[in-house]
Amino acid sequence: MLTIKNVSKNFGGLKALQDVNIHLEPNKIYGLIGPNGAGKTTLFNLITALLPVSGGAIQFLEKELTGLRPHEIARLGIARTYQNIRLFPSMTVLENVLVAQNIHTQSGVGSIFKVQRSDKKFLEEAEAMLKHMGLWPKRKEKSTSLAYGEQRRLEIARALALQPKLLLLDEPAAGMNEAESAELLERIQEIRNSGKTVFLIEHDMSVVMGICDYISVLNFGKLIAQGTPGEIQTNGAVIEAYLGREEG
Amino acid sequence: MLAVKGIEAGYGNIQILKGIDIDVKKGEIVTLIGANGAGKTTLLRVISGVLHPASGEVIFGEEKITRLPCHKIVEKGVFLIQEGRAILKKMTVLENLLMGGYSRPTEDLTPSLDAVFQMFPVLHQRQKQLGETLSGGEQQMLSFGRALMGKPRLFMMDEPSLGLAPVLVNEVFVKIKQLKSSEVGILLVEQNAKKALQIADRGYVLEIGKIVLTGSGTELRSNQKVQEAYLGGKRADRADNSERRINQ
Numbered sequence: 185m186l187t188i189k190n191v192s193k194n195f196g197g198l199k200a201l202q203d204v205n206i207h208l209e210p211n212k213i214y215g216l217i218g219p220n221g222a223g224k225t226t227l228f229n230l231i232t233a234l235l236p237v238s239g240g241a242i243q244f245l246e247k248e249l250t251g252l253r254p255h256e257i258a259r260l261g262i263a264r265t266y267q268n269i270r271l272f273p274s275m276t277v278l279e280n281v282l283v284a285q286n287i288h289t290q291s292g293v294g295s296i297f298k299v300q301r302s303d304k305k306f307l308e309e310a311e312a313m314l315k316h317m318g319l320w321p322k323r324k325e326k327s328t329s330l331a332y333g334e335q336r337r338l339e340i341a342r343a344l345a346l347q348p349k350l351l352l353l354d355e356p357a358a359g360m361n362e363a364e365s366a367e368l369l370e371r372i373q374e375i376r377n378s379g380k381t382v383f384l385i386e387h388d389m390s391v392v393m394g395i396c397d398y399i400s401v402l403n404f405g406k407l408i409a410q411g412t413p414g415e416i417q418t419n420g421a422v423i424e425a426y427l428g429r430e431e432g
Numbered sequence: 433m434l435a436v437k438g439i440e441a442g443y444g445n446i447q448i449l450k451g452i453d454i455d456v457k458k459g460e461i462v463t464l465i466g467a468n469g470a471g472k473t474t475l476l477r478v479i480s481g482v483l484h485p486a487s488g489e490v491i492f493g494e495e496k497i498t499r500l501p502c503h504k505i506v507e508k509g510v511f512l513i514q515e516g517r518a519i520l521k522k523m524t525v526l527e528n529l530l531m532g533g534y535s536r537p538t539e540d541l542t543p544s545l546d547a548v549f550q551m552f553p554v555l556h557q558r559q560k561q562l563g564e565t566l567s568g569g570e571q572q573m574l575s576f577g578r579a580l581m582g583k584p585r586l587f588m589m590d591e592p593s594l595g596l597a598p599v600l601v602n603e604v605f606v607k608i609k610q611l612k613s614s615e616v617g618i619l620l621v622e623q624n625a626k627k628a629l630q631i632a633d634r635g636y637v638l639e640i641g642k643i644v645l646t647g648s649g650t651e652l653r654s655n656q657k658v659q660e661a662y663l664g665g666k667r668a669d670r671a672d673n674s675e676r677r678i679n680q
């Protein structure tokens with residue numbers, strides 16, 4: 185469904201990504217791992233058009249993404265979360281989700297102000313989404329009053345409200361303890377089981393190795409390995425550059 | 433060196449901390465374990481003076497610091513690495529690091545700077561870049577490095593390994609252990625409870641604003657309740673719990 189073809193990105197003289205090729209099939213969970221600064225978030229920024237590509241092309245459902253704006257890509261069915269959380273700080277938990285639902289109703293800036301609280305269908309959907317992510321009891325709180333891990337879950341709920349076909353998650357388990365990330369892992373599997381494709385960046389190896397069908401590894405902007413979790417875990421180059429050897 | 437007595441605190445009408453007593457002695461690593469929303473970050477905010485408590489006292493050395501402004505508390509050597517990379521985006525990496533040592537004589541900063549660059553060589557390479565151009569993980573290294581520049585006496589860390597590649601996580605924990613000396617106390621909040629308890633002398637378990645359990649690192653690691661709730665425990669139990677939650 186998503187094809188990343190010979191994609192490169194330069195920041196001035198810095199080659200952040202070089203000749204990256206990744207192909208995603210529907211209804212699977214994909215992982216993207218690599219050392220800090222390898223270019224993982226940059227690749228997500230290219231897919232969602234927050235940054236223009238320097239070379240190569242990205243296609244989603246046979247459609248060329250080059251030249252589209254971020255909101256157009258969201259309408260096509262790609263939603264994402266951010267590594268450095270980007271919620272609407274002055275809105276409540278519920279409002280953060282309601283705003284996202286609006287993308288499929290009206291267009292234009294004015295639509296934002298027409299969120300009808302009485303709109304039963306949206307409220308029901310938002311309720312289901314927030315319950316799914318365990319945030320319904322906190323729906324009336326400002327998003328900034330949530331703990332860090334809860335804000336991450338709210339970002340996922342907001343992204344799901346766009347009803348995407350492809351969901352990009354940038355470090356969804358960061359700031360969660362093992363029990364919490366194990367629960368998140370089940371939520372992500374449910375998202376896949378509901379017919380969506382998930383592409384995630386994550387450093388928590390219990391999450392990556394536990395749920396990904398296929399993993400791509402970036403190092404210094406280049407793909408150094410692709411394969412199943414089993415293949416990646418035993419790949420010498422990946423152990424060297426990224427996994428390290430467990431101590432104690 | 434640090435004694436927290438009967439702290440109650442919250443935001444607006446929401447009470448988060450319901451009478452917290454903890455202490456950290458010189459030369460100790462003390463870890464604080466708890467789910468997202470338990471109040472760990474709130475407690476660190478109270479100690480560092482960002483949030484004033486409704487009641488209770490924070491005593492550092494012999495002195496009450498409960499209502500001192502943040503910068504006065506920093507001058508006493510109490511440092512906090514904030515969760516989620518609160519770096520100065522429009523300053524260079526080097527300027528960010530120097531800001532960390534602003535309360536110390538300039539001539540003392542060179543050895544600290546060398547030590548930070550030795551620990552995170554990528555910061556050395558990128559010292560002239562603006563903070564905002566760093567990747568997420570590199571920003572995390574910068575916040576860690578910046579706190580080291582202040583030569584802390586009490587070093588509080590809120591998720592220092594957040595967003596770091598596994599190979600670097602190991603390095604950061606080794607470094608934390610090295611930082612412990614007869615003059616420095618460390619208060620560590622980590623989602624990676626397994627690793628935190630491995631290096632901690634003592635720990636506290638925080639649940640919904642109250643300390644429910646305390647003991648040595650080894651005691652807590654072998655405690656069944658801690659294992660189930662925070663160390664990934666038995667998978668079967670967790671699945672049961674999440675099913676129950678969905679059914680409710």
